[in-house]
Amino acid sequence: MATEACSPRLAPATPRSILRALLLTLPIAVWSLLMFFHPGTHTDPKSRIAATMTAVFMTVLFFMMMRTRKTYRWRRWFFVSLGILFPIGFIYNLVLARGTMGIPIEEMIAGRTPFCFLAIPLLIVPAALTKTIVFPGSITASGHAIAIMVGLWLALTLVLGKGWCAYACFFGGIEEGMAAIPPRARIRKIDPRWRYGPWAVLLAMVLLSFALFEPAYCMWLCPFKAVTEYVSARNAVGVLQNVIFIVLFAGLVILLPLLTKKRTQCSFFCPFGAFQSIFNKISIFEVKIDRTRCKSCTVCQTACPTMSLSKESIARGETLLSCMKCGACVDACPQQAAVWHIKGTEIAWKPERARLMFLYGAWAMAVMFGGSIIAQGLVTILHFLT
């Protein structure tokens, strides 16, 4: 009976009319203009061009999401661009400011390093108690500024859950781009126990950070040090740290995504991703599997870039805690059984409306965080081109 009631959804997703899609895009277009063209910004033509390009890019992608009713492929354009342009802008600024990508240990201890959101979960309690950031970061403003930053992250995370990892993280784009290159995966059978990797890294790094009184993950294991700021290799230990960064980057961000078509660093390693997963329990948005439609073909399981679906979870009609709400499974499902869902409502209750509500929040966050980074990367490229 339930299947009959929902049968119209079984027809291939028909595109929205251009007018309707434009109307739905209007709030994001206004938001993009607000973000990139507020008074007092872009005094030089290069940044004006970069801001215009970014605003158009973000708005067009959202329009395409509205028009085609598909999420993943359009989001991926944004996310890969973010992943590629972030190191370009970041490295350029770093070299401009310091003359090198290598940061000496004393600079790190003094907190004169670029701030990284990976440190957020570890700074909340010390910042609340002492109004200082214990982990390296260049935000040395008052406790008020720190509270705003953490509050913003917390508000977005409470609403979107692990959506942060698919719409705001500037590290995941490179591996998502790598995973998109091969037509099919060379390694298909992956032991599901590797999914516990991020939790193990989180546990190990929290404990080692307490023991060593230093950010152990930033000092020893972050693969993205290879494309951001690294530890100055002034001795054997520094060389070892950098070798670890490069090997992890080459393996988890380049090679394994090419072989598996999965975001391997996010799925098997990232401790921040594990921390974000907890908020999926609180977030009202989720992806569910409508059991009345599901034919157990496991197409969604193959499509999921983070191994957040298993046969058992599909049978239960839900994704695993690590789901980052990228929409890959929803777009891939031939039965339209994978649906966007708002907690507390019936599973078949207007999934497209749930998708829209989620996407407005997620895309607003993408424009705010990712958009500014994309614009910065474009400015750097324009600087070299002209």
Place this chain on the structure above:
Amino acid sequence: MAAFVVFGEALTLGLVSGPACMAACGPVLVPSLLSEQTGFRPHLRFLSTFLGARLLGYLLFAAGAWEIGTLVSMLPASRLLLMGAVNVLLAGVLLWYAYSARQICGPSCSSSKLVNIGTTKDHRVAGAAVLGFLTGFSLCPPFVAAGVRAAELGSVAQALLFFFFFFVGTSVWFVPFIGISCIARNQAVITVARMAMVLIALFYLSLGIAMLMGRKVYGY
């Protein structure tokens, strides 16, 4: 009266440096506790074994400290070698422990036996004991301070008593670890704990090798 002051000093030193000891032992203690059975009794057994072996390590160190005279006179190269060897051994035991913990039974298991490491049935030993003994040899600043003070005492018995009271002071801080018994065990928790143990072991291994090669790491 003098003895009371000295041992009071040891107890106080242990109490105030307890958080540092807790932080230093955390990477070894938390994952190994998480890969044991759930429940109060197994955790109590684990912690008492761990702390008992740690006390043994402390007392051996106290005897050594008194015998050598003072840790300050210990050559930096020898100190590096000692710490390097302890770190490599600790890494080896953690890896072995992670491997041995694979057969832990599920939540319905009523056994409160600890994870044993060893090749044959006759030569097996509780992993908690080996880990406790090796962490007892940690040359953290409060431990070295206690060692230097113990070396100044008149007899080996006094040095041993000094370290005993120092141990009692630090051990108070280990009581909260019993709270880990509240975390329900399932395959996911045990796998996470074992994976974390491997990561931590690799860290200690690289640290140990660097120290054995004569490289100063973290001030040691």
